[in-house]
Amino acid sequence: MSESDAEQTDKQKYEFRKVIEELKDYRGSGTQLVTIYVPEERMISDVVAHVTQEHSEASNIKSKDTRTNVQDALKSIKDRLKYYGNNPPENGMVLFSGAIDAGGGQTDMITRVLESPPQPVESFRYHCDSEFLTEPLEEMLADKGLFGLVVLDRREANVGWLRGKRVDPVKSASSLVPGKQRKGGQSAQRFARLRLEAIDNFYQEVAGMANELFVPERHDMDGILVGGPSPTKDEFLDGDYLHHELQDMVLGKFDVAYTDESGLHDLVDAASEVLAEHEMLEDKQVMEEFFEELHDGNQATYGFEQTRENLVMGAVDRLLISEDLRQDVVTYECSQGHDERELVDRNATTPTHTCSRCGEEVEEGEREDAIDHLMEIANQRGTETMFVSTDFEKGEQLLNAFGGVAGLLRYSTGI
Template structure:
C-alpha cells in the first residue's frame, strides 16, 4: 500500500512538472522582439560553460556589424545579461539548460530586457545559439510529446478502422470497407463455390487491413523506441481470425497486446476499444484519468452523491477537509489575487482568468468599495498551486486532468475545470 501511495506521489509530481513546464512555454511563446533581438541558447549537460561564454563574447564583438544602433544595443545587452547569469554555473544542470534573453516588446514602443533560464524535463542533445524576433521553442515543445504510443485496430468483415493512442489522446488515422458478400448466395451459384469465393474475399480483406494498418503503425517516427504495442478490437471470431492469420507486418504482429470485444468498427470503435482494454492499459495516463472522472460522474448523478464542482463549492469542501480527490483541468489559467487598499486598509481575495503571456500586474485590480481608492496587488498565486496547497493540508489527492479525451474536456467546459470527489456528501 505504501509503495502504491509512493508511486501515486511520483505520478502527481510528474503531472505538476508537466503543467508548469507547459505554462512556461506558453509564456515564452507570447513574447516578441524587434528584428533579430531575442536570443535562444540551448546548452547540453556535457557542454563546458567556458566554451559557451567564449562564443558569447565572440558574438558580442560581432555585434559591431549590426547596422541598426537600437538592435545592436539590445543584442549586446542581452548577451551581457546571459554572460552575467552563466557566472553562477560551473557546469550545466543534469538535463542541460535553455536560456532565453532579449528586449521584449511591452507596447507603446517600449521594451523590457528579460532573461529566463529553463531546466528542461529531458536532456538537451544539441548546442545551439539563435537570434530572432521570437524565441526558438521547438526543442522544448518536442519534450511535451507523448513518449509512447499504442496502435489501435477495430475490424469486422464489413469494415475496419485504425489509429493511435498517444498518452491521453486517441488519434484516428484511416479505415476501409470490404466487398465481402453476405452469407446468402446469389442464384445459380453452388453453395460450395460461393463459400470458397467468400473465404477468398475475407482473406483479401484481412490482407488489405493488415497492409494498410501496418504501414500506418510503422510510419510512426522512432517506431522501435516509441511503439508499445497494438490493441485489436471487434466481434468474435473476426478479430481472432485476423490475429491468428498473421496479416500484420511481423514487427507489428509480435507486438499485439490483446484482443478485445467491441461492437463498433468505425472511428467510434477506437474509443470503445480503449475503454474495453482498461486492464491491459493500466498505468497508462488516459486510463487513470478516465477512472478518476468516472468516479466523479458516478457520484454526481446520485441523489445525495459525494461530488462537488465549481471553485466556490470545491473550496468550501477543501476547507472543511471533506475532499477525497481534487480534479483540476490542465487547461486552467487563473490566478488567486490578494488586493488591498493603501488608503483605508480594505482587503479582498479574488480569482481572475489570465491569458498566456500576461502577468498579474496586467489585470484590472479595481477600486476600494469603501473609499474608491485604487486597489493594489499584494499577493498572487496560480490557482492550481493554491488549491493544491489547500488539498495537501487535509491529505487530499490531486489529479491534473488533460483535455485530450471527452470526460477531460467536459471537466473544463462544463464544470469550470475544478471538481472533487468527496469523502462524504456535504451539500456544499
C-alpha cells in the same frame, strides 16, 4: 513513478507551460531575442565560449539598437551561466534573453532560465530571432507515455522505445531462417523442420532482446506495440515468447511493411489511434468516476469556492484541474477581518469588491495563480492533484461547465 513524483512532474510541467505562454507573447523589434538549448552532456564552459563568440560576432550587426540588444542579451545569459559550475542540470536547460517590445517605443530586457525540462534537451541549439524559440519545449510538455516497440519479420527485427513523440531504436537482430525454397538433397520434411526450428530460435532471440529492455522498466511503461507482416507478428505473440508480464502489456499488433529502424516509426504511425486513446485513458477514467459521483453519489465537488472549501477541510481525495485553466485567485479582506476569494481571468483588472458579510467595500488584496493556490493547499492536505486534458468531451466540460476545478471526496461533507 510514484504518486508524489507524478504530481511533481505535473507541477513542473504547469510551471513550464506558464513561462512558455509568457515567452510566446514577447516580440523583439528586430532579430534580438536569444534562445539557447543546452543538453545535459554539454559543458557550461563550452556554452560560455560559444556565447562569447556570438557576442563578438554581434558587433557586425548594422543596426545599433539591434547590436546593443543582442550583446546585452548575451551578456545576461553569460552572467546566468556563472551559477552552474561546469555541468548543466539533469536533462539540460534552456535560456531566453532579449529586449522585448514594451509599447510606446520602449523595450524591457528579460532573461528566463528553465532547468531540467521534462525530457532531455537533445542537442545544443543557438537561436536569435524576433521571437523566442519555444517549440522544442512545447513538444516536451506534450510528450506523454513510455511505450515499448517491436517490429519483426522472419529476416530481421528491431526493438526500441517511444518516449513521448520520440522513437529511440535500441536493439536489432538478423535471422538465419532459410527461405521456403528447398535446398540441396534434404528431404522436404527435414527442411521444413529445420526451418521451423530456426524461426523458433529467432523469435526467442527477439523476445530475449525485448525482455532485457522492457522488463526492468515495466512498472513505468504504458504498453507495448508489436508490428510486422502477417503471420510473423501473430506467431510471435501467439507463441508466448515475451515475458508473461510484458505479454499482458501489449496494446495491439499492427501491419508494418518494414522491420528495420524505419519500421519503428511506421509502427508508431500505424498505432496512432491506439496511442491517442491510451493517452486520454487516465483522464477519461477519472472524469467518468467524477460524473458517476455527481449523478448517483455524494462524494463529488466542483467550482472554485466549493472545491477549495472541501480542500481546506482535508476532504478532497483527488483534486481535478483543467490543463487549460488560466485564472488568478484574488483575495479580499475587509476591516472586520472577513476574507473572500474570487476567480478572475489572468491579467484582468477587478472592480472594487463588496464584502458579502458586512457590505464594506474593499480593494483587491493578494493575487496569485489559481492552480498554484489550490495545489499548495492540496500538498498540505495530502491530496493528489490531477491535470485533465480538454481533448475529449468530459475534459472540456470540466473547463466550461465546472469552472476548470473539481474534486473527488474522501467522504461526504454536505458542502
